[in-house]
Amino acid sequence: MAQDLNTEPLQSRLPQLDALRGLAALYVVIYHVMAMADPDLAVPAALLPFVGMGGTGVALFFVMSAFSLCLTWPRHAASGAALRSFYLSRWFRIAPLLLVLLAVMLLKDQLREPARYGVAETVWNVSMLFGLSPDWQPGIVMGSWTIGVEVLFYLLFPLFAIWVRGLLGQLLLLALAFALSLWAAGLPAPFAHLGGVYGALTHWPVFAWGCVLFQLWLCLRDKPVRIRRPLGVALLLVGVIGNALLFYRMLPPVLWLSGWNQSAVFYGAMLLGLLLANNRLLVNRATCFLGTISYSLYLVHPFVVSRLYGVFARLYEHLPPGAAYAGCAAISLALAIPVAWLTYRFVEKPGIRLGHGLFARVSARKRAPAGETQGAY
Template identity: 45%
Template sequence: MDKQARVTPDRLTFLDSLRGLAAIYVVLYHILAMPAPPLHAGPILGPIVSLGGSGVALFFVISAFSLCYTMPRHQNSGLPLVSFYTHRVFRIAPLFFVLLAFSLWRDGRGANAGHGIGETAANLTFTFNLFDGWQEGIVWASWAVGVEMLFYAVFPLFFASIRNAFSALVLCVASTALALAVQHGLTGELQERLIGPFGLLRHLPVFALGILSYHLYGPLQHLAERGKALAALAFVGASAIAGACLALALRSGFVGSMETWIAMGAIYAMLLLALAMAPWRVLVNRATRYLGTISYSVYLGHPIVVAALIPVFRRVEEAIGSASVSYLACAALTLAATLPLAGVSFRFVEKPGIRLGKRFVDRLRSTRGTPLAVAPSDP
């Protein structure tokens, strides 16, 4: 076990690694799913890669956990809500707006219809998830960003009201029960907006699992090293059993897409706690931490790369023949293009935006005479 891999002064490095792994899992899924007809990955890789879209559920679990972890520092800043919302906006908006500008240009060329003022305004204000027909966002794969921003809007209320693991568990149960009730049509015409693929209520139970993970993390940190190792093995074992049960349920048709999504959130929450207790080097290392650092750029940028490479994918399929080998070759090509581009966008778009947000909050605190504290950073 690498003790230094667990916590640095401002960051929980296992979260960085999980972000990186989640981003790569989503990329691998879109390499398979974006082409029409989809690629084939063979009988072994296919079932694994086909679940890669659930990497977004892992992002949501990590997001809720990390927001809980950094919120006390926002509260100690003297301007808690200003600090929280400013850091969130400057973390998300710069890269999103750059890609939004590109997407507006891409979709408005020649005979393409483009996007109207209303839809563009909804994307600029991150409210597009609330409008029928616009929920997917103009930027490819940005539906998850819209869901995240809606969760950010209400998160301070959750943080103020959920003070321990029991209340977090109540939130998990209540949000799951409410989501299931809505799924069965109790809200009439609002059902699709609330519980559809891009509705916040569909994803609230997964965020709640991240909050629960945070409240379990604190007490577990008091265990001795041997106890942490045993707890990690227990979480891995429980997640494996849950995964096997989910696979059987899916095969039998006993669960729907929403139940599957929540179950995947629970599995990922257990894996998060396992790595929190025992950050094994095979998963938590310099490479995966770097992937986590650039994961937002990887997530938002990779669909453009995949779309551009689809003609190459077809040639690779024809040349190689083997589904598994050709898929792996396509994945290698995609990552070889995506990761350097993500590194560039992180350095020249994301980092300046993060610094600008911190300077804005520091200047505001200085203007109001609030003592400067250590600026919060994402763990």
């Protein structure tokens, strides 16, 4: 049954989402271990297509981000101040860590002569609206271009949540997003960045696909286990096998559908399949833990990996390429995961609590009689 997003609150955290976030973060890390070095680290030929497509883990993040926003929107709607609740929640979820890492980058690089970052670039990054800038889309913090894309989707999401109803509405939104992405790919120079590699319009079909998947999940989640589980297993297999064929260039090209969007389709099948069927091999304490710290792991691992190039070189001097790359990935993860836990524990969680507390205080003041509100000062 198709539903809109303004219904009663749903379960706000699904272990399958956490597990896939953790796997997506791992995939991005093993890709960057190879690709951040100059030149790229040597990887066995049989693994190169898989490792080389690790950047598509971001597409999985985008799909899950949209799905999660749909999942939690009823909670914001039920708060009585949906927009305030939503925007405070989003800002305090992503801004604290990004701004801390941005401060680290500025303190480190502005000490150089000449200073690396100008005022305009810094202001765009602090605003988190750099996805709109033709000059500063990549972001100062490595990998933060994704934040620039997500923030623009966050700005519009409440409109979609309020006005786009049911599966049909989300499918129409997906078609519109896809049409806009094709149109944006041909925009002239002043606006070409909106349809470029880091362009919001390029990636909005992936977010819209996440919203469609949410509606499909609502339609299927209450089906009998004898129907739901086999369907979930089939979707999971389609997603895994489809992406494997895509990465190893064994699929024919699809007109108008980029490899990035194709990977998002298959990742979406994996997500929906895992939600319907579950799988203890994929959904376990380790993957859920990695999912919990995935935002930190995504943003902090470049700081760790970039400090290990000397170690990587020594490994490649003494080991075959396959063993050397495995060692580089293992060392990177062994160091990045604890650092990510620390930033999650001491930056992300306090930021989230601060956002919740601020919303509670603002809401209490709105509800309080005028005399009580004045007395509070």
